[in-house]
Amino acid sequence: MAELKDLVIAGRTFTSRLFVGTGKYPSPDILRRSLEASGTELVTVALRRVSLTGPDPTLDAIDFGRYLVMPNTSGARDADEALRLARLARAASGLDWIKLEVTPDPVYLLPDPAETLRAAEVLIKEGFTVLPYIHADPTLARRLEDIGCAAIMPLGSPIGSARGIKTGEFLRIIIEQASVPVVVDAGLGLPSHAAQAIELGADAVLVNTAIAVAADPVLMAEAFRLAVEAAAKGMRAGPIEQQAQAAASSPLTGFLE
Amino acid sequence: MKLIINGEERTFGQPPATLASLLDQLCVPVARTAVELNGSVVEKHRFEATALREADRIEIVSFVGGG
Secondary structure: OOOOOOEEEOOEEEOOOEEEEOOOOOOHHHHHHHHHHHOOOEEEEEEEEOOOOOOOHHHHHOOOOOOEEEEEOOOOOOHHHHHHHHHHHHHHHOOOEEEEOOOOOOOOOOOOHHHHHHHHHHHHHOOOEEEEEEOOOHHHHHHHHHOOOOOEEEEOOOOOOOOOOOOHHHHHHHHHHOOOOEEEEOOOOOHHHHHHHHHHOOOEEEEOHHHHOOOOHHHHHHHHHHHHHHHHHHHHHOOOOOOOOOOOOOOOOOOOO | OEEEEOOEEEEOOOOOOEHHHHHHHOOOOOOOEEEEEOOEEEOHHHOOOOEOOOOOEEEEEEEEEOO
C-alpha cells in the first residue's frame, strides 16, 4: 500500500483531500451549503462569456476568500483554445492556478494527451501553476511532471459518468511513480469511489456531478467528506497486507483441541 | 459607433471612450472579469487607458460553475 503524505501543491498545504467542482448545482444556495458541508479548500470554476442581461448568481455563492478557486479550461478542444482560456482566466482571477483540460471528444470527454502536453509546456513557461486532467496514462503523467506540472489529475472514468474507478491498475502505477500529488478527477459517483481512490494512494479527489446532481447535494457533500476522511485516516493507520489464506482472529487453542 | 461584443454587434449612441467606460455602461463588474480586445487579453489595470475604435471585437468573460 502507498503511504499517504501531507497534501502540498505548489507550496500550498491542503488539509482537505476533497476538491469540489461548482457546476450543475440546483441553486446558488445549495452550492454554497454543499461546499461548506464538503469541507473542501479548493473549488473549480469554468470561464464563459458574461451575460449582458445580468450577472450569474452562481459566483456569489463561492467565497473567494475562503476557497482557492481554480479555473478550468473546459470547452477547449485543442491546445490553442486552452491557452486562450487559461490566459483569460488568469486575467480575471489574478491567480495563476489552472486546471488544464483539453477534450475534443464530445461523447466521452476524454482528454487529448498531445494537445494537453503542448498546452502545459506553454503555460508553465508563462508562469502558470498547471494541474492537467489526463487519462490514467503513466507515461504521460511522467512527461507532464517532468516539464513542471504541479499535480497530475488522472480520470477514474469519463467525466460525469459515475462509473467509479475503472483505471485502478494504471492509477496505481501513476501514484507509484509520481513525485507530485495525484488527484483522481472525474467519474467518481459514490463516496466509496472516492475512498477507493485514496486507498489506492491518491493524494486527493475532485468531485462535481456526484454531489451537484444528487437528490440532496448538501448531504452528499458531507458523505464524500466523511468517505475521504475515513480512507485517509485508514491509510495513516497502516492497512494490513492482503493474504491468500485465512488468518484466524480468534485463538485456535485453549478449549476445543 | 459599432462594437462586436461577445459575438453580437452593438451600436452605441454615446460611444464609450475606453474599455472601462464600456464595462460601466454594460453594468459588468470588473472583479473576476477578463476582456479580450481583438484577440488579445487586456489586463485590468489597462482598462482605463484602453481606447475603443469602430468595429472592435470585444470578448467579456467571467466565471461560472464548472468542474
